[in-house]
Amino acid sequence: QQLVQESGPGLVRPSQTLSLTCTVSGDSISTTSNHFNWIRQAAGKGLEWIGRIYSDGKTHYNSSLTSRATISADMSKNQIFLKLTSVTAADTAVYYCTRSAVEYSSYFGMDVWGQGTTVIVSS
């Protein structure tokens, strides 16, 4: 069973780049069919999908964030990264890393969520 844990600086200055890490424990992210997502939630608001990365490194992004978001991975360290450039106060949120479970081309939902990491954008 894979588990995920997010980490990163809790405070980012406006116009700077937000950088977060998701550390995956358990099976190697490069050898399973699962893919990993970044999702965020502003205080008192709903869930917003940012993007995902597959085991082959292929990525997809929310069309509203595609110009600022980059998701990458270090397969040797079982880590997934999120970079979000030119942040503003609107990027203040709890950021979640999640696993979408896929096995033999069958989908089993986002079955693993981290506890989330809070990022505040402020000067």
Added chain:
Amino acid sequence: DIVMTQSPLSLSVTPGEPASISCRSSQSLLHSNGYSYLDWYVQRPGQPPQLLIYLSSTRAPGVPDRFRGSGSGTDFTLQISRVEAGDVGIYYCMQARQTVAFGGGTKVDIK
């Protein structure tokens, strides 16, 4: 992009009574494999969201059979047959047919 719309925004339920949440997608979520890629999640207070239902009607491991998902194409429903105090939270539908998008959420509380 697919847009997900949930209703109602909030629901207050007497313990033991049923509850129903609707979710509609702007495009069909039906895949050629016959499955609709619609999930349901619940976010209990102070917790990250948790998977309840995937592929419209399959309960995730450990989810009690009081929770039932149904629907296909563009219209979906989550039903809780007998609401308990522990069911309090915000329920989200999510489409996984084309990238990912969440509904706005339905807040369920106890009368």
